[in-house]
Amino acid sequence: MxxxxxxxxxxxxxxxxxxxxxxxxxxxxxxxxxxxxxxxxxxxxxxxxxxxxxxxxxxxxxxxxxxxxxxxxxxxxxxxxxxxxxxxxxxHGGARILERAFTGFTALPGATAPSWRDVFGVPPDCHDMAVVRAAYRRRASSAHPDKGGSNDEMATLNAALRDASTELGKPIGGEGS
Structure with missing residues (x-):
């Protein structure tokens, strides 16, 4: 070759x-x-x-x-x-199967992820996606692997951002939060 x-x-x-x-x-x-x-x-x-x-x-x-x-x-x-x-x-759908399998592991006792509010330090009465995005950016500035953080830290931040978006019913990149 x-x-x-x-x-x-x-x-x-x-x-x-x-x-x-x-x-x-x-x-x-x-x-x-x-x-x-x-x-x-x-x-x-x-x-x-x-x-x-x-x-x-x-x-x-x-x-x-x-x-x-x-x-x-x-x-x-x-x-x-x-x-x-x-x-x-x-x-063959293997990526979705793996994703579901790993999602299932997080549902096991003792494997619960922290709430997105805990991850970002956002109070329970906050429903403003702009505040969540700002907290995400602050945390990502040190959690990103290129900035001395790790893949696991960024994965936690990204999952928390998705959870916040789902709970607040606002798109992650959307305006009008």
């Missing part, structure tokens, strides 16, 4: 997800062609890892990085295989 073969596999899998080529960045330590994709036939770099970044139609940004193999082409093929597996899980 060549680097070009690996890149083409990745791009084909992303295209099956509906991701356009212009929304994809393939990052390796291999010199690039004029179109920004890695060249084939180059000497194998000391770091053979590969990462693929893309933006979904919803605007969500994603990345898959793999450095398990000693060849860049093999790491790209592994990314393509991972994308294929993700598409299969999505196609």
């Amino acid at each position: 060549t680097v070009t073969d690996g890149v083409q596999r990745v791009l084909a899998e992303l295209q099956r997800f509906g991701i356009d080529r212009q929304d994809v960045i393939v990052s390796t330590n291999v010199r690039t062609r004029l179109d920004g994709l890695p060249r084939s036939g180059e000497r194998e770099p000391a770091d053979s890892g590969a990462a693929v970044y893309w933006q979904e139609r919803t605007g969500a940004r994603r990345v898959i990085a793999i450095d398990h193999y000693i060849k860049v082409a093999d790491n790209l093929a592994a990314i393509a295989a991972t994308l294929d597996a993700m598409r299969s899980i999505e196609r």
Whole structure:
């Protein structure tokens, strides 16, 4: 397998997800062609890892990085295989099944999440989504993994924001709170 073969596999899998080529960045330590994709036939770099970044139609940004193999082409093929597996899980409803399973675990005794009011420090008489969003932004500024927090802290904040939105009957990003 060549680097070009690996890149083409990745791009084909992303295209099956509906991701356009212009929304994809393939990052390796291999010199690039004029179109920004890695060249084939180059000497194998000391770091053979590969990462693929893309933006979904919803605007969500994603990345898959793999450095398990000693060849860049093999790491790209592994990314393509991972994308294929993700598409299969999505196609067969596995993502919803997993989500329901993990939701069920949170319903077990002792696994209850704190209320959104406790998470944000919002008093019981507050029904203003703007106040909730402001509290969310304050907490996220230190809880985000890029700011020294953790994925778990951000997951707790995001779940609390969803719960507040549901309870208050206001969309998360909506105006007129």
